[in-house]
Amino acid sequence: MTGSFARGVRLGVPYAAVGLVLSMSFGVLARQAGFSALQTIVTALVVFAGSAQFAALAVLTGGGSALAAVAAGTLMNGRFLAMGTALAPSLPGGPVKRALQGQTMVDASWALANRGDGTFDRWLLFGTTLPQYVGWALGTALGAFGGDLLGDTDRLGLDAVYPTFFVGILLAELRDPRSRVVALLGAVVALALVPFTPPGVPIMAAATAALLGLRR
Template identity: 40%
Template sequence: MAEQTAHAAIRRDDGGKPDAAVVRDALGVGVAVGLSGFAFGVTSAGSGLSLLQTCALSLLVFTGASQFALVGALAAGGSPFTAAAGAFFLGVRNAFYGLRLSQLLALPRAVRPLAAQWVIDETTAVALAQPTRRSIRIGFTVTGLTLYVLWNLTTLLGAVGARAIGDTDAWGLDAAGPAVFLALLAPMLKTTTERAVAGAAVVPGLGLLPVLPAGVPVLVAALAAPVVLWAGGRRHRGNRPEAPTADDVLHAQGEDR
């Protein structure tokens, strides 16, 4: 059934985009976001991580928002556990991306573990925008390869540059991580619910910073999503018209006679 649904969601190959157009779009996304790895390298090095640790995060974790959350919590003095927990919650979304992409890409089993490393926001967005399986695979592969190579290269350059200039705070580079994080997040907030979740997360996240240990406010802010969804569900049910009772039905039948 899942396979039939996936096939139904993909148009025939003869109605797809030209390969060159898919590659151009994928390269544009990969290059634009891949250059942000420089900011992560600077932020990570400024947070006290070594060059090897910084590069290992980009090579093995490769989820920009989670990486920024991790090093940001460590820089603020948070424990490795809370920092890793915050990064984990941000990275969980990639698992849901993978469920969708596994049907659309239909890759051989031997290739799937390697492709899973590239299942992130940008590759998912490019892949889902394509009309055919061929263009989906091209878009996913080109975006993933371009972004992975550039992100890791610029991470290395950023970390080396941060070590060379010394105190990153004196140069104001400590703000690079949060700025890039917000730049990556803002385009994703397309619906009212997503904006409500983001807004609800900001209040406890900022308000609890002076009170709770570093990294913990991020975990508390993560509760905004289920709270907003719960409130939205209640409002939706409240607006739903009530089912007619037996008395209502009998009364309506009596009026029709």
């Protein structure tokens, strides 16, 4: 238990560094959209999902309603339905305890905790998520309070961090012959839909590639 958690913390540090930079961008953009510093930080702490936060922010800055922003964020996080279904059997306890443990699931942690045999190391998952959560909160605070110093986030290349992060996870899945077909199919579906569908839809559609596992 302790060994897996400590290993997870070590594995999570590089992803935390990426998340810190990305969340700085969110902090800056949220303040520019009219959020207060406190609202920005609380949003990051409660939602803790980069794609959902940026999707919701894009809707709000485009003049959309709060309901539309929540819907966009929900669509963007649709992939967690499939991921949570795979993780659930590896979490002990009743429904409430398992639900609480499932809150620690983020993309990188899920991928790293996957043993490759259909089971997950939950303590590795917890450990990997911890530094990512701290980094996300810290980066958001830095962006919210120091946005004037950062200036244009696109000029700094922060807009490229999130896509690069997911490409890194995709490349890791491509090394496993059992997940290679699903990873490639998901990538193709998402890329094909991005140019003409609303935010979140490509992620939802790409997640259907995981249904190939039902062949077992």
